[in-house]
Amino acid sequence: xxxxxxxxxxxxxxxxxxxxxxxxxxxxxxxxxxxxxxxxxxxxxxxxxxxxxxxxxxxxxxxxxxxxxxxxxxxxxxxxxxxxxxxxxxxxxxxxxxxxxxxxxxxxxxxxxxxxxxxxxxxxxxxxxxxxxxxxxxxxxxxxxxxxxxxxxxxxxxxxxxxxxxxxxxxxxxxxxxxxxxxxxxxxxxxxxxxxxxxxxxxxxxxxxxxxxxxxxxxxxxxxxxxxxxxxxxxxxxxxxx
Numbered sequence: 001x002x003x004x005x006x007x008x009x010x011x012x013x014x015x016x017x018x019x020x021x022x023x024x025x026x027x028x029x030x031x032x033x034x035x036x037x038x039x040x041x042x043x044x045x046x047x048x049x050x051x052x053x054x055x056x057x058x059x060x061x062x063x064x065x066x067x068x069x070x071x072x073x074x075x076x077x078x079x080x081x082x083x084x085x086x087x088x089x090x091x092x093x094x095x096x097x098x099x100x101x102x103x104x105x106x107x108x109x110x111x112x113x114x115x116x117x118x119x120x121x122x123x124x125x126x127x128x129x130x131x132x133x134x135x136x137x138x139x140x141x142x143x144x145x146x147x148x149x150x151x152x153x154x155x156x157x158x159x160x161x162x163x164x165x166x167x168x169x170x171x172x173x174x175x176x177x178x179x180x181x182x183x184x185x186x187x188x189x190x191x192x193x194x195x196x197x198x199x200x201x202x203x204x205x206x207x208x209x210x211x212x213x214x215x216x217x218x219x220x221x222x223x224x225x226x227x228x229x230x231x232x233x234x235x236x237x238x239x240x241x242x
Contacts, residue, residue: 011052
């Protein structure tokens with residue numbers, strides 16, 4: 001089955017950046033987020049994963065900038081917004097801005113009642129980010145533990161969650177390959193769709209995700225591999241669509 005690819009645009013202090021292992025202060029600056037998003041759209045992306053890192057880390061927000069990106073590109077590509085979505089105001093603002101999907105992270109771990117309500121209200125417009133070390137979730141910008149992965153998934157499955165974005169924190173931004181075992185473990189325990197995130201470094205990694213995980217692993221986020229020139233987006237789209 002074909003994979004949907006989501007080039008990532010992570011925004012901090014108004015700039016497109018990439019982190020190592022999700023750590024604040026490890027940024028590499030890649031310039032204008034709008035230019036990056038435009039580039040991925042021009043190269044054939046159908047989705048873009050747009051992340052407000054300041055909102056995720058609680059150091060401010062880039063909401064106006066992200067809204068401008070959605071306003072310009074939202075009719076050409078579908079945009080998944082992530083970072084700091086933890087209450088009705090931030091969720092409603094993201095959806096009102098035109099996001100095709102919103103990724104909830106820490107809030108899903110700390111406020112399960114609100115998360116149930118958000119999923120019930122917005123359905124498949126809401127995905128839940130599962131940022132993982134081993135089988136332990138990482139919360140609040142990956143600075144503390146957030147509980148057992150599979151216990152949390154059971155709660156979210158019961159709430160009707162339709163998609164998980166699964167990131168192995170230790171591999172994110174490290175170009176060390178995806179955690180295929182983790183993706184299998186997650187996908188085998190849920191009927192929800194699964195987006196793979198973290199560690200993708202070569203085209204073979206996409207083949208492995210496509211061919212060696214259950215069918216509900218149907219998407220992958222591309223970050224540092226694209227920015228570092230490990231392969232091009234058209235090359236990746238060619239592999240993913242085979």
